[in-house]
Amino acid sequence: MPASSTRDIPTPSDIPRHVAIIMDGNGRWAKKRLMPRVAGHVKGVDRVRDVIKHCVELGVGHLSLFAFSSENWRRPQEEVSKLMELFVMALEREVGKLHKNGIRLRIIGDLSRFDSRLQTLIRQGETLTRDNTRLCLNIAANYGGRWDILQAANAWIGQHPGQALTEADLASHLALADTPEPDLFIRTGGEQRISNFLLWQLAYTELYFTDTLWPDFNAKALDRAIVSYQKRERRFGRTSEQLVQS
Numbered sequence: 732m733p734a735s736s737t738r739d740i741p742t743p744s745d746i747p748r749h750v751a752i753i754m755d756g757n758g759r760w761a762k763k764r765l766m767p768r769v770a771g772h773v774k775g776v777d778r779v780r781d782v783i784k785h786c787v788e789l790g791v792g793h794l795s796l797f798a799f800s801s802e803n804w805r806r807p808q809e810e811v812s813k814l815m816e817l818f819v820m821a822l823e824r825e826v827g828k829l830h831k832n833g834i835r836l837r838i839i840g841d842l843s844r845f846d847s848r849l850q851t852l853i854r855q856g857e858t859l860t861r862d863n864t865r866l867c868l869n870i871a872a873n874y875g876g877r878w879d880i881l882q883a884a885n886a887w888i889g890q891h892p893g894q895a896l897t898e899a900d901l902a903s904h905l906a907l908a909d910t911p912e913p914d915l916f917i918r919t920g921g922e923q924r925i926s927n928f929l930l931w932q933l934a935y936t937e938l939y940f941t942d943t944l945w946p947d948f949n950a951k952a953l954d955r956a957i958v959s960y961q962k963r964e965r966r967f968g969r970t971s972e973q974l975v976q977s
């Protein structure tokens with residue numbers, strides 16, 4: 732199991748091993764162009780493709796994208812339906828290409844609320860790509876960080892009734908239990924919040940916020956985020972002096 736940043740200090744690396752992104756600003760991008768919100772989401776899918784490609788080029792091992800939060804069901808029904816259609820279309824069109832490029836696809840979240848067609852496509856995509864190692868692509872869909880922590884706790888308690896739960900026990904039942912915690916978190920669209928994404932795993936992640944709207948976020952913008960990450964001093968609770976000595 733990968734080390735927890737509160738229990739062990741990860742080996743420093745110039746290229747983040749795991750990048751987590753909240754892709755925000757699709758609606759505003761469309762509104763600025765007098766287009767329906769869904770046009771922003773459609774453009775957003777193109778940027779997802781670009782960012783995956785660039786992560787492969789850079790050697791980022793894990794990429795987690797927040798596509799649909801457990802709170803996004805509160806959006807107008809029409810927008811929710813269009814987003815679901817977009818997910819189905821993206822899976823139908825892209826899974827083969829992901830597989831050809833050695834990318835493993837995993838969807839994290841409570842999938843039980845999705846219709847059976849979407850659930851089948853998800854299962855097929857995950858099965859087809861499960862042995863790929865070039866990049867692990869995690870798409871969070873109907874995901875919430877609190878949901879993840881609760882389902883992990885309940886899964887563990889179900890298997891070990893009456894025993895005290897430890898940090899390691901809980902971490903081993905989270906949706907990304909086999910994945911190093913994100914080194915870099917990016918949120919586009921100008922808001923500075925975590926919005927219930929990977930709450931447990933972001934404990935020591937470097938946070939990067941940009942005003943760029945997701946449909947405008949390209950390879951250069953990702954490079955800028957990584958340069959900012961490379962300038963950070965990651966102390967994991969230690970002092971600067973200790974870092975210099977080590």
Ligand code: FPP
Pocket residue numbers: 754755756757758759760772773775776779796797798799800803817818821870920945
């Ligand atoms: C946030 O922008 C974006 C979403 C809730 C959906 C993100 C979905 C995609 C980028 C497309 C599908 C992705 C995959 C992986 C197939 P917003 O609508 O909150 O924008 P706003 O803040 O400007 O209103």
